[in-house]
Amino acid sequence: MQSADAMFQHVFRNFGLPEDIVSDRGSQFTSRVWGSLCARLGIGVSLSSGYHPQSNGQAERLNQEIGRFLRSYCSREQHQWSEFLPWAEYAQNSLIHSSTGLTPFQCILGYRPTLFPWSGEPSDVPAVEEWYRLSQEVWERAHVRLQRAVRRQRIQVDRRCRPYPSYQKYSLKSLCIADR
Structure with missing residues (x-):
């Protein structure tokens, strides 16, 4: 419940309840207590993949x-x-x-x-x-x-960054003639 108290003290009271919390797979975020608390508050829990911080x-x-x-x-x-x-x-x-x-x-x-x-x-x-x-x-x-x-x-x-490629301007009519 320390995580829940910390979230209330530092996040929820200032910004309200979030729709979803993205967290790593730390034990405080995978516990039954945390899952139950988030479910009770209507907060989705998204866990990032282990060893994949890009998520x-x-x-x-x-x-x-x-x-x-x-x-x-x-x-x-x-x-x-x-x-x-x-x-x-x-x-x-x-x-x-x-x-x-x-x-x-x-x-x-x-x-x-x-x-x-x-x-x-x-x-x-x-x-x-x-x-x-x-x-x-x-x-x-x-x-x-x-x-x-x-x-x-x-x-x-x-x-x-690379410069944008230069494009030729074509009319629809010229493209139809070229396809024949």
């Missing part, structure tokens, strides 16, 4: 991006990677996705939220100022690195 491509791709960010950002501070994970997620959710032209925030919320008011008035509380300074630094580095990763991916994809 859950979107999540795997996002995990690669977040992993790349964490490796580049936390290379000197590997023991603190979990502290940077929310910032990586925040930065990722604020990037415009090429297929939709929208940020994930816009797709989920319907609008693009204000990210951070970095130009606000300084606080006279040192702990607040320190948090604010560190947060601004992490956010800026996270955002820059994710944008850099997006540009690198675009370059890689563009290298493999």
Whole structure:
């Protein structure tokens, strides 16, 4: 029931109940309890194939991006990677996705939220100022690195693209004559 509680605390209460959950074959997602809970809530369960991560491509791709960010950002501070994970997620959710032209925030919320008011008035509380300074630094580095990763991916994809073939314009009448 820990998985059910975690899903409620972090997903269901913010986004509602999903129609379907795609997950790996971890024991928490294949248990009788999980299956019964999903059935009771009317949620379909789709299990990805073992040793075939492509069946859950979107999540795997996002995990690669977040992993790349964490490796580049936390290379000197590997023991603190979990502290940077929310910032990586925040930065990722604020990037415009090429297929939709929208940020994930816009797709989920319907609008693009204000990210951070970095130009606000300084606080006279040192702990607040320190948090604010560190947060601004992490956010800026996270955002820059994710944008850099997006540009690198675009370059890689563009290298493999071929120009469209040129087509001849034919009329239906000329095609019928050529078939005789």
